[in-house]
Amino acid sequence: MPFERIQQEKLSHGVVRQIESLILRGILRPGERLPPERELSERMGVSRPSLREALADLQDRGLLMTKAGAGVYVADVLGSAFAPALVTLFASHDEAVFDYISFRRDMEGLAAERAARLGSDTDLKVIDAVFMKMETAHQKRNPAEEARLDADFHLSIIEASHNIIMLHMMRSMYELLREGVFYNRQVMFRQRTTRDTLLDQHRAINTALQARDPAGARAAIAAHLNYVETSLFDQQKSDQNEFFAQKRFEHVAGR
Known part of the structure; x- marks a missing residue:
């Protein structure tokens, strides 16, 4: 301890x-x-x-x-970061999801840049250790464990940036991510998002950080979250299209 x-x-x-x-x-x-x-x-x-x-x-x-x-x-000092009523609103409004991704892209990009530049060697070892756990969970095909380690990986980057305010703010947001308030990996998989693709993106982030490449780390974070955003948008559009297709089918079938 x-x-x-x-x-x-x-x-x-x-x-x-x-x-x-x-x-x-x-x-x-x-x-x-x-x-x-x-x-x-x-x-x-x-x-x-x-x-x-x-x-x-x-x-x-x-x-x-x-x-x-x-x-x-x-x-649980983080529990007061968002009131229960606000969490309910987050979960029931799609625009909150995309604003959340945009916010993460900005904050995590900055954190990755700072971590590559200012993080200690031990900070980078922690990030690498979490990524290796992600690889192990991936081989075991354990989606729940992968999702938990996904959040841990991103949080370890925030920790390595050594910005205390950002750390506590983002930690509270990751708790909501773990609970599936903002989005769930399973939704992305329905849009042909592969587990391999997500792992490769996290590998690119880790590689840039271990090389102490601030610009590369920030770009890798942006590429990952752009991909998440596109996958979720495509699935949202697909769900909407399916809704109207069902209505059309019911009409044609005379139901």
Whole structure:
């Protein structure tokens, strides 16, 4: 776990700042369980009373939460990014999907450019590791796992850009993507979108990042999301055409 020993006069303040930083940097994620009290106090080099004081402060401010008999967890601070009523609107209006893709194209293109230029070697290793998991899931023909890793891959690029505001904003949006609010990979597959094509596009993104090619990384992101946009638009048009074709058939058949 990414905890360090605290060395300062008011130890509880140091604990608070360290946990705040881990949450802010996205290292501790919403819903993640903290280690048991004894283990955490030993890792951070503080007494259990000091630790309890810090955890109580963080809970009072809504950053941590306690589950009875289960321990202390990072609060789902991302849940407030979109009100439930707005999420319902997103899911029921097609224009939200295309605006979402456009927004992602702009934000992720910038993030990929920054990651290629400013990301550390370890950041790039994380991105590459997620992509290798995508390749493994692809070989196993596990669409659900591929979809989850797809979101993880894109989020790892955001993390590598080291822009804290973008990280938390985009993480909340990816939660909606995972839930199928904006679109589902299965819809794209109906439009002859192949799993191989999507994997190749992610490979191109990863290759540009590993080569530290900012322009190439941004272009690869744009090419991928342009493809997603076109596939979804084509499927939307196909569904509309089928609706009217059914009406025409019913009329001709005298139904």
